[in-house]
Amino acid sequence: MPGSSPGHEDRKNTDRAEGRLAMRFRRKREIGRAGLRRSLVATIISLIYFFPVLWIILTAFKTHNDALAVPPIFLFEPTLENFVSVFSRAYSKGAEAIDTGFALFFFNSIFTAGTSVLLALIIGTVAAYGFSRYPLKGNETYMFIILTTRMLPPIIVIIPIFLMFRVTGFSGTYHGLILLYAAFNLPFTIWMMKSFFDELPREVEDAARMDGSSEWHVFFRICLPQVKAGIAATAVFGLILTWNEFLFSLLLSGVNTRTVPVAMAQTIGGDIGVRWGLLAAIETLFLIPVVLVTFLLQNQFLRGVTFGTIKR
Amino acid sequence: MTTVATTKPGFFERFFARHRGPLLVSPAILVLVAMNIFPLFWSFGLSFYKYRANRQAEPVFVWFDNYIKILSDPVVWSRFQTTAIFVAISVLFQLIVGFLLAVLFEKQFPGRRVLLMLVLTPMMLSFVAVGAFFRYYYEPTFGLLSQAIKAITGEPFIILQSPAGAIGAIIFADVWMWSPFVMLLVLAGLVSVPKHLYEAAEIDRVSWWRRFRTITFPYIRGLLLLAVLFRTIETFKLFDAVFLITEGGPGTSTETIAVYVYRVAFQYFRTSESAALGYILLFVVVVLTNLYLFFVQRRARET
Numbered sequence: 001m002p003g004s005s006p007g008h009e010d011r012k013n014t015d016r017a018e019g020r021l022a023m024r025f026r027r028k029r030e031i032g033r034a035g036l037r038r039s040l041v042a043t044i045i046s047l048i049y050f051f052p053v054l055w056i057i058l059t060a061f062k063t064h065n066d067a068l069a070v071p072p073i074f075l076f077e078p079t080l081e082n083f084v085s086v087f088s089r090a091y092s093k094g095a096e097a098i099d100t101g102f103a104l105f106f107f108n109s110i111f112t113a114g115t116s117v118l119l120a121l122i123i124g125t126v127a128a129y130g131f132s133r134y135p136l137k138g139n140e141t142y143m144f145i146i147l148t149t150r151m152l153p154p155i156i157v158i159i160p161i162f163l164m165f166r167v168t169g170f171s172g173t174y175h176g177l178i179l180l181y182a183a184f185n186l187p188f189t190i191w192m193m194k195s196f197f198d199e200l201p202r203e204v205e206d207a208a209r210m211d212g213s214s215e216w217h218v219f220f221r222i223c224l225p226q227v228k229a230g231i232a233a234t235a236v237f238g239l240i241l242t243w244n245e246f247l248f249s250l251l252l253s254g255v256n257t258r259t260v261p262v263a264m265a266q267t268i269g270g271d272i273g274v275r276w277g278l279l280a281a282i283e284t285l286f287l288i289p290v291v292l293v294t295f296l297l298q299n300q301f302l303r304g305v306t307f308g309t310i311k312r
Numbered sequence: 313m314t315t316v317a318t319t320k321p322g323f324f325e326r327f328f329a330r331h332r333g334p335l336l337v338s339p340a341i342l343v344l345v346a347m348n349i350f351p352l353f354w355s356f357g358l359s360f361y362k363y364r365a366n367r368q369a370e371p372v373f374v375w376f377d378n379y380i381k382i383l384s385d386p387v388v389w390s391r392f393q394t395t396a397i398f399v400a401i402s403v404l405f406q407l408i409v410g411f412l413l414a415v416l417f418e419k420q421f422p423g424r425r426v427l428l429m430l431v432l433t434p435m436m437l438s439f440v441a442v443g444a445f446f447r448y449y450y451e452p453t454f455g456l457l458s459q460a461i462k463a464i465t466g467e468p469f470i471i472l473q474s475p476a477g478a479i480g481a482i483i484f485a486d487v488w489m490w491s492p493f494v495m496l497l498v499l500a501g502l503v504s505v506p507k508h509l510y511e512a513a514e515i516d517r518v519s520w521w522r523r524f525r526t527i528t529f530p531y532i533r534g535l536l537l538l539a540v541l542f543r544t545i546e547t548f549k550l551f552d553a554v555f556l557i558t559e560g561g562p563g564t565s566t567e568t569i570a571v572y573v574y575r576v577a578f579q580y581f582r583t584s585e586s587a588a589l590g591y592i593l594l595f596v597v598v599v600l601t602n603l604y605l606f607f608v609q610r611r612a613r614e615t
Binding site: 035036038039041042043045046047049050052053055056068069070071072123124126127129130131133134135136142144145146147148149151152153154155156157158159160161162163164179180182183184186187190215240243244246247251260261262264265268274276279280283286287290291294295 | 328329332333334335336337339340341343344346347348349350351352354355358365413416417419420421422423424427428429430431432433434436437438439440441444445446448449453454456459463488545548549551552556570573574577578583586587590591593594597598600601602605
C-alpha cells in the first residue's frame, strides 16, 4: 500500500467495521420495523378471519337473551350456565323436563372416534408398510383404488351400507359405527403412513437384515420408531375427520350411539327456537381438543390435510 | 432371535417369507372390500333394478331404465348446474383468499405461529357448527352479519330469501372454512422458492409483477393446481353446509347434487335410482382423482 501510513490503514479498517456494524444495526432495525408492521397487519387480518370462531366462543358464555341481543353485545357478564346445561341430564322447558344427555354423546364421539382410529391405525400401518416395502403387482392401481374410496362422495357408499346394516342389525350399534369409521379412516391412514415409510432411508433396515434380524425385528424395532411422529400425525388427522363426521352418523347411529355433531344438529330444531348459547358451548368444548393437538402438530398439518400426498 | 435362524424354517415361516406383501396388506384390503368395495358392487347391481327400501316389494330387473331416467331428467341436470356454480365460484374465491393469506404469512414475523393457528381454526370446526352458526350470523333480525350490513346500508339484510343470496351465503361460509387449506399449499410453494432468485431480481430492479410471474409463479404453479383439484373434488361433494344453512332452499335453488342424492335415497326412498345417480357421481370423482394423482406424481418427479 504505497503512500498510506499504517495509522491511516487502521482508521480505514475501523471505519469500515463501524460502517458495517451501523449498517447491520440499521438493517436489523428495518427488518424489525417491517416485521412489526407485518405482525400488526397479520394480527388484524387474522383476528377478522378468526372472528366467527371467536363469536361462537363468546356466545357460549352468554345468556339466551344476550345471544339474541340487537345490537350485538360485546361486553357482557359471562355465565357458565350453558356449559352446565351441556352436561346436566335434564333442563326444564316450562313444566316438562328435556333430556340433553350430552355427556353420553361426548362419550360416544370419543369412544367411536378413538376406537376406530386405533383400529385403522393398526391395520393401516401394517398395510402401508406392505405397500411401501413389498410392492405387489399393480401396486399403483391398489393405491389409486384406495384413495378413490376416500375421495368419493360418502352418499354413494352409504346407500348399500344402510341396507347392509339393516339386514345384519348393525345399525345403531357401536360396533357397526366403529367398523364403518375404521373403513372410512383406512384409506387416509394407508396413504399417510406409506408416505412416511417411503421417506425412511433403506440402509439401516438393510444393514439390520444383513446382521440377521428377523422381519418382525426390522418392522417393530427399526421402522416403527422412526415413523413415530407420522403415527401421531395420522392419528390426530384421523381423529379430526372422524370427530366432525356428520352424514354416516346421522344415518347409522341410534339414539344411544349418537355422536356430538348429529346431536348438535338436532338441538337446532325445536319450538323454543335454537338455544344458541348451548350450541356454542357444545361446539367450544368440541373444538378445544382438536385445536390443542393440531397446535402441537403444526408442521405436519399440510401433509395431514392432503392425505400425505403433499409433503412439503 | 438367533435360535430361529439356526432351526429349519417351518411351514408358516416359509409361507410368510414368500407372501409377505399380500399378507401385510390383506387385513386392510379385507376391511375395505367389506365396507367400501362390496357396497359399491351392491349399489351397482341395485342400479339396474327397480327397488324402494321402504317397501316390501321384490326388486325388479329393469336394465338401464334408471340411468336413462336420470340422464333425461332435467331436475338432475339443474342440480349438476347448481353444483357446478358452487364449485366454480367457491374454488375461485378459495384460491384468491388462500393466496392472499399465504402472501401475508410468507415471511417470518413475531407471533406468526399463533396467528397462523387462528387462521387455520375454521378448518377444524365441525361442518355442523359452521352451518349452524353461519345461519345464526345470517339471521335477519339478530344475526351478526345482517346487523352489521344493516348498520352500513340502512336496509334490512335478508340474504337467505333470494336464490342468488342463498348461494352466495353458502359460498361465503365454504370459502371462509377452506381458504386456509389453499393457503397451506401456496405457503409450501412460496417457501420452496430459492432466496437467491429474489436477490438477483432485486439487483436487477425487476418489477413486482414480473418477479411474481417469472420467479414465484413457476414454483407455486404445481401446488396451486393440486389445490384446485383437491378443493374441486371436495366442493363437488358439498353436503353438510347446504343441508344446515339452507336445506337446499329457497325452493331448490341451493340443492347440490349430493343433497339431491340424499333426498332421493332417504326422503323419497327411490333407492335404486339414487344408486344409479351415485354411479354417475363416482365416475366424475374417479376422473378428478386420476387427474389429481397424475399431477401429484408429476410434481414428485420434478422436485
